Amino acid sequence: xxxxxxxxxxxxxxxxxxxxxxxxxxxxxxxxxxxxxxxxxxxxxxxxxxxxxxxxxxxxxxxxxxxxxxxxxxxxxxxxxxxxxxxxxxxxxxxxxxxxxxxxxxxxxxxxxxxxxxxxxxxxxxxxxxxxxxxxxxxxxxxxxxxxxxxxxxxxxxxxxxxxxxxxxxxxxxxxxxxxxxxxxxxxxxxxxxxxxxxxxxxxxxxxxxxxxxxxxxxxxxxxxxxxxxxxxxxxxxxxxxxxxxxxxxxxxxxxxxxxxxxxxxxxxxxxxxxxxxxxxxxxxxxxxxxxxxxxxxxxxxxxxxxxxxxxxxxxxxxxxxxxxxxxxxxxxxxxx
Numbered sequence: 001x002x003x004x005x006x007x008x009x010x011x012x013x014x015x016x017x018x019x020x021x022x023x024x025x026x027x028x029x030x031x032x033x034x035x036x037x038x039x040x041x042x043x044x045x046x047x048x049x050x051x052x053x054x055x056x057x058x059x060x061x062x063x064x065x066x067x068x069x070x071x072x073x074x075x076x077x078x079x080x081x082x083x084x085x086x087x088x089x090x091x092x093x094x095x096x097x098x099x100x101x102x103x104x105x106x107x108x109x110x111x112x113x114x115x116x117x118x119x120x121x122x123x124x125x126x127x128x129x130x131x132x133x134x135x136x137x138x139x140x141x142x143x144x145x146x147x148x149x150x151x152x153x154x155x156x157x158x159x160x161x162x163x164x165x166x167x168x169x170x171x172x173x174x175x176x177x178x179x180x181x182x183x184x185x186x187x188x189x190x191x192x193x194x195x196x197x198x199x200x201x202x203x204x205x206x207x208x209x210x211x212x213x214x215x216x217x218x219x220x221x222x223x224x225x226x227x228x229x230x231x232x233x234x235x236x237x238x239x240x241x242x243x244x245x246x247x248x249x250x251x252x253x254x255x256x257x258x259x260x261x262x263x264x265x266x267x268x269x270x271x272x273x274x275x276x277x278x279x280x281x282x283x284x285x286x287x288x289x290x291x292x293x294x295x296x297x298x299x300x301x302x303x304x305x306x307x308x309x310x311x312x313x314x315x316x317x318x319x320x321x322x323x324x325x326x327x328x329x330x331x332x333x334x335x336x337x
Contacts, residue, residue: 060137073106078092200223206227299311
């Protein structure tokens, strides 16, 4: 595997604007979803401290719907990770500004043609301030691009500085990405088969630490991965089947099963035999309790090796239970008060 940070730095440059203009969406889509976003927030704050205020009429270019923005869609379709630098990407942005404008129209109006955008804006049920920003952008789109491009370059240079600061951490994560455990996850989640490619290229994002993007390009497989992307894989791989709070408490209430759960917290994945060895109890006993934990979705089968079955904690279920139990306790306390 080879590490190439240029694609991640350009992607993070775009993502910075989304964080800047749409903090509420970032809070709902990341901060309230993932376990620890402190490092992600810190990276954003460090870049923001280098950048002055950004004109609000540029915000529609980065209008975020929880998945993408006009600029990120333009980037996906026009950026070449094999050859583009930030300068060549900016040139593409200037020379293909009509394509970016079409992406904004799609995001705002649901169509790539704005037509009479003033009449179309009148029909939209969005805040007046947002209508004003869109109107100012469309009023002189070419001028907006001229204003944007030097700010893009400035943000990129700040992101580059951030990469230099955390070079050791990035290299460490690159090492973990090449581990057998991660490779198996990519094989399952991304259908990655390294035997099909001459090379694999990795790019690690610091601002969007949960992104997972990949491209299969002839003899090369490309992965752009957030610094904490494994949590995204876990969230999408884990079972979403809910159980009641009562079931959850009963399942955790057994002393051995509680010890097993704590042991899983200390190990990425375990077999019943490994659990028995760590907890110093018969394998038949751990198998019985492992089956119960699995049936109630507290753990799930992560992989099989011959006759060995490996299990992992279903963190998604624990997060859901945490919320439900908090709600239960709040109800109890309010009634008591």
